[in-house]
Amino acid sequence: MIVENFKNLGASAIASSVRAGDASPSDMIRASFQRAREIGAGPDGLNIFLHSDESASMEEADEMKKRLESSPDVGVLAGVPVAIKDNIASLGLPTTCASRILAGYVSPFEATAITRLRANGALIVAKTNMDEFAMGSSTENSAYGPTRNPHDVRCVPGGSSGGSAAAVAAGITPIALGSETGGSVRQPAAFCGVVGVKPTYGRVSRYGLVAFASSLDQIGVLGRTVEDAALGLETIAGFDKLDSTSSDAKVPIYRLSALGGPAPETRSPDTEAIRLGRSPVPLAPSPGATTLRGVIIGKPKEYFPDSLDASTKDLCERAFDRFRSLGATIRNISLPRSPLAIPVYYILAPAEASSNLARFDGVRYGLRVDPGKGLKAMYEATRSQGFGPEVTRRVLLGTYVLSAGYYDAYYKKAQAVRTLITDDFRSVFASGVHAIFTPTTPTPAFQVGAISDPYEMYLNDIFTVTANLAGVPAMSVPIGRVRRLPVGGQIITAHFDEFTMFRVAYALEAALGAEAHQ
Amino acid sequence: MAVTRQDVLHIAELARLGVDNARADELTKELSAILAHMEVLSQIDTAGVPTTAGVGAEGTPLRPDVGERPVMERTLESFAPAMRDGFFIVPRLATHEDPAESGA
Numbered sequence: 001m002i003v004e005n006f007k008n009l010g011a012s013a014i015a016s017s018v019r020a021g022d023a024s025p026s027d028m029i030r031a032s033f034q035r036a037r038e039i040g041a042g043p044d045g046l047n048i049f050l051h052s053d054e055s056a057s058m059e060e061a062d063e064m065k066k067r068l069e070s071s072p073d074v075g076v077l078a079g080v081p082v083a084i085k086d087n088i089a090s091l092g093l094p095t096t097c098a099s100r101i102l103a104g105y106v107s108p109f110e111a112t113a114i115t116r117l118r119a120n121g122a123l124i125v126a127k128t129n130m131d132e133f134a135m136g137s138s139t140e141n142s143a144y145g146p147t148r149n150p151h152d153v154r155c156v157p158g159g160s161s162g163g164s165a166a167a168v169a170a171g172i173t174p175i176a177l178g179s180e181t182g183g184s185v186r187q188p189a190a191f192c193g194v195v196g197v198k199p200t201y202g203r204v205s206r207y208g209l210v211a212f213a214s215s216l217d218q219i220g221v222l223g224r225t226v227e228d229a230a231l232g233l234e235t236i237a238g239f240d241k242l243d244s245t246s247s248d249a250k251v252p253i254y255r256l257s258a259l260g261g262p263a264p265e266t267r268s269p270d271t272e273a274i275r276l277g278r279s280p281v282p283l284a285p286s287p288g289a290t291t292l293r294g295v296i297i298g299k300p301k302e303y304f305p306d307s308l309d310a311s312t313k314d315l316c317e318r319a320f321d322r323f324r325s326l327g328a329t330i331r332n333i334s335l336p337r338s339p340l341a342i343p344v345y346y347i348l349a350p351a352e353a354s355s356n357l358a359r360f361d362g363v364r365y366g367l368r369v370d371p372g373k374g375l376k377a378m379y380e381a382t383r384s385q386g387f388g389p390e391v392t393r394r395v396l397l398g399t400y401v402l403s404a405g406y407y408d409a410y411y412k413k414a415q416a417v418r419t420l421i422t423d424d425f426r427s428v429f430a431s432g433v434h435a436i437f438t439p440t441t442p443t444p445a446f447q448v449g450a451i452s453d454p455y456e457m458y459l460n461d462i463f464t465v466t467a468n469l470a471g472v473p474a475m476s477v478p479i480g481r482v483r484r485l486p487v488g489g490q491i492i493t494a495h496f497d498e499f500t501m502f503r504v505a506y507a508l509e510a511a512l513g514a515e516a517h518q
Numbered sequence: 519m520a521v522t523r524q525d526v527l528h529i530a531e532l533a534r535l536g537v538d539n540a541r542a543d544e545l546t547k548e549l550s551a552i553l554a555h556m557e558v559l560s561q562i563d564t565a566g567v568p569t570t571a572g573v574g575a576e577g578t579p580l581r582p583d584v585g586e587r588p589v590m591e592r593t594l595e596s597f598a599p600a601m602r603d604g605f606f607i608v609p610r611l612a613t614h615e616d617p618a619e620s621g622a
Contacts, residue, residue: 091591108592201573215572241581242588245572248579343556354533361534363606368599370609376534378609384536392535397549399529400521413559415569420562422570455552471573 006031007171011080011228012257014174015121018064018079019072025061025079025123029054032081032125032172039150039170041126046148048166050086051093052126057081060123075120077235082117083167083176086127087134088219089208090114093124097210098142099132101360101367101386111208112243113177113219113236120235125173128163132388133357134184134212136160137460138451141390146448149191151485155445158188158460161222165192168222175232176222181212182345183440183464185220186476190440190488193478193517195229195505197221198464200496201471202247204233205240213352214245216345216468226477226505230254233498247496254502292507293327295434295500302338303438303463311482312439319437319479319489322511323504331433335424338466340417345465346458347401347414353391354398360386393454422470429494435504438463440476440488463490473498477505478516486517521549 002009002023009017017023033054041048067074084090087097089107096102114124131141139147139162147162149155150170157166161178165188168176178185180198189196198220209219219236223229234255239248299320304313320330362368362382369381387395401410428436442462451457467474472495476488489508493501509516523546530537530545537545600607 105597106592108590108594108597109588110591239579244581340559340562343559346552347556347559358534362599363608364594365597365599372609375609375611379534380536383534387535392537393545393548395533395535396526396529396545397552399533400525400549400553403529403532409560410553410556412569413562413564414556415571416564416567417559417562418570419567420564422573453551454548455555458552469573 003027003031007035009174010225011077011174011223011231012255014080015076015078018068018121019074023079025064025068026058028079028081029057029061029123029125033057035170036126036172039172041167041170041172043145046150046153046166046170047129047145048147048163048170048172049126050096050098050129050144050163053093056092057123057125064121064123075122076231077117077175078121080122080175081125081173082122083126083128083164083173084114084124085130085161085164085176085178087130087179087210087212088114088177089210090124090127093127095127095210097133098130098144099386099388099391100143101382102365103367105366107208109208111219112205112240114208116236117177122175122235126167128161128167128176130163131160132391133210133353134160134179134181135353135390135394137183137187137457138446138448139163139188140448141388143388148448149445151193152445154447155485156191156448158191158441158445160184160188161196161220162188164222165189165194165196168192168194168224174224174228177232177236178220178222179209180218180220180468181216181349182468183461185222186440186464186474186488186490187460189222189476191445191486193481193486195223195226195475195477196488197229197233197475197498198467198473199233199237199498200247200473202245203237203249203251203473203496203498205236205243205246207240207242211356213349214356215352216349218468226502226509227255227257229475230256230502249496252499254498256502256506291327292323292504295328295504296331296432297323297328297504298331298333298428298433298436300333300335300338300428300436300438302335307442308439309443309482312441312443312487315480315482315487316437316439316489318515319508319512322508323437326507326511333428333433333436335421335428335436335466337417337420337424341421341466341469342458342462344414344417344421345461345469346397347410348418348469350394350398351402351411352398354395354402357387357391357395362386390454418469421466425466425470425472425492425494434493434500436492437504438490438492440464440490444482444485444487467492471495473501475501475505477508479508479512480515481518521546521553
C-alpha cells in the first residue's frame with residue numbers, strides 16, 4: 001500500500017512508515033525509481049535526471065536498513081528519497097552544474113546540506129537537471145537539453161532548479177534541494193505546482209554549493225506540501241563553520257505537526273549532525289493552520305501592475321480573500337524601489353559570476369581543451385568550448401560592468417540601489433506588516449523555445465529577485481491553475497522569520513485545499 | 519551606453535574567453551540591448567547611500583583566523599586534467615614557445 005501510493009506520499013508519512021517497519025528503505029528507493037521510469041524522467045522524456053545510480057542508492061538503503069535494525073531512531077527523513085540539484089556537491093554522483101566544463105566531475109567532498117539530509121535518514125536518488133551554473137529561468141540552458149514540465153511537456157518547468165521542481169511535481173521524490181540566486185527555487189516551484197522555499201541569506205550553509213553570485217546564493221527546498229518543505233528546511237538549516245556567511249541564529253521547528261504537542265519524530269542524535277552544529281529549538285506553538293487572526297499581510301502595489309496576467313491576478317485575489325476569512329488584515333503597501341531590482345540584479349549577479357567562474361580554467365578540474373599554443377590559448381579554448389551561450393554572455397556582462405570606466409556607473413550604482421531595495425523591505429516590516437503576498441511569476445509556464453530575447457527571459461524573475469537582493473526569506477505555494485498550468489503565490493517575511501512565513505503558508509494551503517491545484 | 523565590438527573583444531580577452539568574429543557581432547548587439555535596460559539606474563539619486571556588497575546575515579559569527587584543510591574523499595589526481603609530483607601541470611606560456619613574441 002505504501003509503495004503503491006508512493007507518488008502521493010509526503011516525506012513525513014514515508015519516514016513514519018519506514019521507522020514503523022511497514023516499508024523498508026529499499027522499498028522506497030524501488031518506488032522512486034519505478035515512478036521515474038513511469039513518468040519518463042530520462043533524457044528521452046522529461047529529462048529530469050542528469051545522474052542517478054539505482055544500485056548505489058539500493059546499497060545506501062541497505063545500510064539504512066541495518067541502522068534501523070539497531071535503532072529505529074535514524075532521523076526525521078528515515079528512508080525518504082531526495083533529489084539534489086546538480087550544482088550541489090555530492091559524493092558518488094557527479095556534480096556538473098549542467099555544464100560541459102564539468103562533464104564527469106565527481107566532487108571529493110559533500111555539501112553540508114546533503115550531509116545533514118543523510119544524517120537524518122534521507123537517501124539520495126539523483127542529481128537533477130538545471131540551467132547551466134544556475135543561469136536561467138527555464139532549464140533550457142542545460143548543456144544536456146531542456147527539462148520538460150510534468151504538467152505539460154510542451155512547457156518549461158521554470159529554472160534554474162527545473163529538474164528538482166519537476167522531480168517533486170512528478171512524484172519521484174517528496175523533497176528536492178534546489179538553489180536560489182534570483183528566484184531559481186520559487187519560480188520553478190510556481191511553474192510545476194509545488195512548494196519552494198528560499199531561506200534567509202545565511203540560514204543554510206552554502207558549503208558545497210557551486211558559487212554563482214556569492215552574496216545572493218542560497219540552497220532552498222522544494223516539497224509537495226508546506227509540511228515537506230518545512231521538514232526539509234529544518235533539516236538543512238543552521239550554523240556551519242565551513243561557511244563564513246552562515247548564521248548562528250537558532251533554527252525553530254517549522255512543522256505544524258511538530259508544534260503544539262510532542263514532536264512525532266525524534267531527531268537523530270547523529271554525531272555528524274552535532275558536529276555540524278545543529279541545535280533546533282521549538283518556538284511557542286502557533287495557533288494552528290486555521291487562523292491568521294492578528295496577522296497583517298502586505299499587498300505591494302508594484303507587484304500587481306496592470307500588465308500582470310489577469311488570471312494570475314484573480315488567483316492572488318482569491319488568496320487574499322482566504323487570508324481575510326482566516327482573520328488576517330490585508331494592508332496596501334509600497335516597495336517603491338522593487339521595479340529597479342532586475343537591472344540591479346543583472347549587474348551584480350553577472351559581476352560576481354565573472355569572478356566566481358574564473359576558477360574554471362582547465363587547470364585543477366573539469367574540461368581542458370589544449371590547442372597546443374600555450375597557456376592563454378588553453379584558457380580561452382577551454383572556457384569558450386566549456387561554457388554555453390548564456391554563461392558566456394553573463395561572464396562578459398559581469399566583466400564589462402567591473403571594468404575600468406564602467407565600475408562606478410554600473411556596479412557601484414547597483415550596490416547603492418540594492419541598499420534602497422533592502423531599506424524598502426525593512427521599512428515595511430518595521431511598520432508592523434508580518435508577511436508580504438505577491439504572485440511568484442508574471443505568467444504561468446511558457447512553452448519551450450518561446451522566449452529567445454535574453455532580457456525578456458530575465459523579466460521572469462521580476463517578483464522573486466527582490467528577496468534575494470534584500471536577503472529576506474520567501475516561498476512559493478500553489479494557489480490554483482490557469483489553462484491547466486499551475487500558478488504560485490509568494491510569501492515574503494522579515495530576515496530569519498521563516499516561522500511566520502510557514503505559518504501563513506500552512507494557513508493558505510489549508511484554506512485553499514484542492515483549489516490550490518485547480 | 520552602447521557596447522562596441524572592440525569592447526566585446528577587450529572584455530573577452532580579460533575574461534579569457536575565445537570569441538570568434540560572428541559571435542563578437544552578436545554579443546555586441548546583445549550586451550548593448552541588455553545594458554540599455556540598466557540606464558534607468560542612472561536616474562536614481564544615490565548620493566550618500568551606502569553600497570551593499572552582501573546582506574550581512576545577522577548573527578554571522580567570527581571565527582579564529584586559522585585555516586583548516588578540507589576533508590577530501592578523493593585525491594586531486596583523480597580529477598585534475600594533469601598532475602605530476604603533487605603539482606598541477608599547465609601548458610607553457612606562449613612567450614616561452616614563440617621566439618618572435620619573446621623577442622629572442
